[in-house]
Amino acid sequence: MTNLPDKARVVIIGGGVIGCSVAYHLAKLGWKDIVLLERKQLTSGTTWHAAGLIAQLRATANMTKLAKYSQELYGALESETGVATGFKRCGSITVALTDERKEEIYRQAAMARAFGVEVEEISPNEVKEKYEHLNIEGVKAGVWLPLDGQGDPANIALALAKGARQNGAIVREHVRVENITKSGKRITGVEWEANGERGHIAADHVVNCAGMWGHEVGRMAGVNVPLQACEHFYIVTEAIKGLTQMPVLRVPDECAYYKEDAGKFLLGAFEPNAKPWGMDGIPSDFEFDQLPEDFDHFEPILEKACERLPMLADAGIHTFFNGPESFTPDDAYHLGLAPECENFWVAAGFNSIGIQSAGGAGMALAQWMDAGEKPFDLGDVDISRMQPFQGNKTYLYERSKETLGLLYADHFPYRQKATARGIRRTPFHQHLLRNGAVMGELAGWERANWFANAEQKPEYEYSWKRQNWFENSATEHRAVRENIGMYDMSSFGKIRVEGRDSETFLNYVCGGDMSVPVGKIVYTQFLNSSGGIEADVTVTRLSETAYLVVTPAATRLADQTWLQRHVGEYNVVITDVTAGEAVLAVMGPNSRKLLQAVSPNDFTNATNPFGTAQEIEIGMGLARVHRVTYVGELGWEVYVSADQAAHVFETLQDAGQEFDLKLCGMHMMDSCRIEKGFRHFGHDITCEDHVMEAGLGFAVKTDKPNFIGRDAVLHKKDTGLNSRMVQFMLNESEPMLYHNEPILRDGEIVGYLSSGSYGHTLGGAVGLGYVPCAGETAADVLGSSYEIDVAGTRVAATASLRPMYDPKSERVKV
Known part of the structure; x- marks a missing residue:
């Protein structure tokens, strides 16, 4: 007899080092009724043959924090459990x-x-x-x-399993999960088999720690877990x-x-x-x-x-x-609450760094499950970053050929994946290619990153210095600053929220005020209970009962999931309409002239001021224009149904010849936005960055009676800021900034850049980053001297709390 309970608070599927870590950390948090089921023996999948390298440094601060935690945990496990982990700090x-x-x-x-x-x-x-x-x-x-160190992978897992048992968890080997039962979006339990005996465990939570079986186990629950064994x-x-x-x-x-x-x-x-x-x-x-x-x-x-x-x-x-190990499409593991379910969690796909990641990943997931909110930013590994198509087996087969090798490839900035490309294409794709577009890929979308000249090979030549597209992007940048540029924004997420409660619901979820006239566009954030930023969006009121939420391409699924999880009793319908509308951004001082040349509508401030949308005729078609900008210039985003997209592109491009219209790419958008100090979600602003400290308090309307994060915003206003988002520009024109470069204040490291790019108008590399400022005024922060560490060389930098380019935003409102 297996002697398994009929009910558990959590069932963990998989007894490798990850599953054992999750069980251990939940037990440490005081959870009872923890059941871990392993289909064969503990560690028998991939853990047993891992190399056992335990490094501290990862690509981001929080991933490094988790790796450091793993190392510290393994150092103490032996004395706690009596199981030798073989952990040594050998460097x-x-x-x-x-x-x-x-x-x-x-x-x-x-x-x-x-x-x-x-x-x-x-x-x-x-x-x-x-x-x-x-x-x-x-x-x-x-x-x-x-x-840095090394350890015995199997024994580390067995030590974690013993520690979990010591704190009340049930760990059973030779029990295979055959099915996952479900009611609506909620998992109700698992069906298991052991030596011919079968049973069902009702569960409040289920965690998929099935390693290279994670994809298959996810499918049992209707959950997408993209990974491939190699x-x-x-x-x-x-x-x-x-x-x-x-x-x-x-x-x-x-x-x-x-x-x-x-x-x-x-x-x-x-x-x-x-x-x-x-x-x-x-x-x-x-x-x-x-x-x-x-x-x-x-x-x-x-x-x-x-x-x-x-x-x-x-x-x-x-x-x-x-031996086989599982790899994900982007070489980052999968962690967190699955978008498709309310109570199905994932910790899988560890890309050959499972041992060094397991301690921290188990700790982070356990805290997330316990509190119901992420303990800190986990965007790099959050399972909600994965797009539904990425579970396609042919896609995973093709992409995995590359991702294993990318672990040791040169990690050049802007490096693009070479495999499994061309899956998501905007209606402008062929038009852009014919004009010299060099494509990058984000969330499967093919996006023009820059445009090659006629005599230039349209492909990247990677380097840590100025890459071969540097001057191309500079030309595009100047076109937007001085004349007019057009670029494809179709990949950005578009979510319709409609229904009789749409205004009330969005006022609850958003920090901004959604009680606005039809046609008004509101820049806002979704906040969590701590005032951290879960999403950075614009919301356009389309009618009395319908809004359009526009999100970054990479976070559309996560942002839609956040909305759906907070619907509660509100009468609203939430629909992804990203593929239904194409979007062309027409930006620059002469953008109004171009639009007036192709449309009979009025684009003046009187009719279409900044932050408003209107329906227009364009060429022989119809569109909707949103007067907003992410590049800091006068401009419009032109939304057009996919069937008319090609016609509108051709209409704008043909008319644009008179104005010397320049086609532009995403690199231009990034360099323009950073000059203007516009934040980039996932880098500059995350769920652990308080909206006030991010410098976005202007977008939060605390006079609304009730919205998520309101108390945390009011509290921060009362107690003051602990850090401030600061814009930096290097005083030398040659060095390049990307992100994570250390910020030195009066000679001491105080933080790091959250994002960086080159400011072609300002004439130097520009970065954004948080500087601690508890008890300090803005003048105190700016009164220090700053340097940025670029590959070991300190470079003097100018700091500013206001945008260095057009600080009063006069150019966007002309």
Whole structure:
């Protein structure tokens, strides 16, 4: 008999390191009636064969916080549970073999300092001192993180499982979940099977920690969990005489990592062209299994490794290992509450960093489940970032060939995925390509990022310096600032909210006032109970009972889900209409002249002032124009039904020849918006950034009686700001800013840039970032001297609390 309960507060599916971590952390929070079900034995999927590298530094501050937490947790688990985790702080070294990689790892080192991670840039000779066996020929530089470590993956999971049991959780092996029961959007429980015995556990919550089975388990619940298993290779040598504990070594330019363990070397690879596996499903009896060897696939990595670490050439191979691991479309794991359900959670798809991520991910998810709100910004990994189409198996197969290798590829700014492209195209796609558009991809949408000249190859040439499109984008930027530019905004999310309670409902969800006349556009945020920003949107009143919410392309699903979760008793219908309307932004001092040339309607301030919309005739078609801007210039967004989109594009482009109209891309939009100090959701503003500290208090109307976050806004007004969003411009014109560069105030690191781009009008790189200011006035903040750390070099910067470009917004209202 399995002796499983009929009811649980939470059922966790999957007994790898992630599932064990979630159980452990929920139990630590005092949850009772926790049941973890593992289809075979604990760790038998992918955890058991993980390399066990435990690094602190990740791509963002919060992901780094989670990785650091994992490391600290593993250090203490052994004494708590009595299970040896094998955790050692042996340090890690990453070396660069090219100048571009050197800049990358130096930028990472600067970022590490801003995130509070101990780090040191080291010379090739210093690399040799710390790693005596390494051939440093071709090594340009290294980065040393002394507190990085390694551990025993299986035992870390078993320690977490024991810790969960010690706090009352039930952990059962050899119990397979066959089905997930559901009523509406709520999961009601799971059906299980064990040795022919079957049963049902009613559950308040279900957590999908099924690893490479996560996609399949998600489908049982009607939930999209896009991930794909890929083959992952490493070798373990025979014992090498005299080999002692070494740091973890990464040589990403040769796709390789090295770990010393018990006098042997483990050599692993993230090769550029990966091998997806399990397209027909993971075998039901898979347990501690290996995949067939493919020495030909691994041989190029091994050849380079024997040159880089000559002692490998003389060491026998004890184990050639090939095992599957799951990868996601963007190399970030899936965490959080599934958009399709009210109580189905996901923690899966860890892209070969499951051991170093598991502690922090389990902690974050447990806190989220306990409080009902994210404990801090988890946008990088929130499952709601995934688009429905990304669960397509053919898409996952094609994309996963690339994502494994991207872990060790050069992480150039603006780097675009090369696989699984062209899936979502706007109605203007072919028009843009014919005019030289170079496409980027976001949430599956193909978007023109810049336009190549006639004699120029229309593709990216990546670098950490000025890339080959820098001047192209500068020309587009100047067109919008000085004349007129047009760009495609069709990918931005469009959500209709309609019904008799639409005004009341949106007044509850939004910080702004939705009790406005038909045709009025309101810039607003969705706030959480802490005053943090869950969404940054414009809301246009289309009629007495209908509004259009316009969101960033990447967050449409998350923003729609936020709306749906707060509907309650309000009588409203919420519909995604993104694909139904195409949008062309016509921006610049001469934009009014162009629109007047193609439409009989009146675009003057008297009829169509800033922040209003109107229905128009255009060419031989119909459209709706919204007078708003994300580039800080006079302009309109032209909304047109998909069937008439091509006609409207051609009408505007043909008439635009008289005005020297310039087609523009997303890079232009980014450089213009940052000069104007406009915030970018997901970078400058997130769920943990208070709307007042983000400098967006003007968009919140606290005289409304009741809206989410109102008390937190009033409280912040009473107690004062702890930090302020500040705009910075480098005093030197050459260096480039992207994001995460440290901010130094009077010589001390106080934060980091949340976003960065080049200000072609201002004449230098511009960034936004938060500066602590508790008890300080605005004058105090601006009274300091500031520098930005660019790849280890401090560059003086000018700081401002007002937009450096057109601070009074006079240009948008002419």
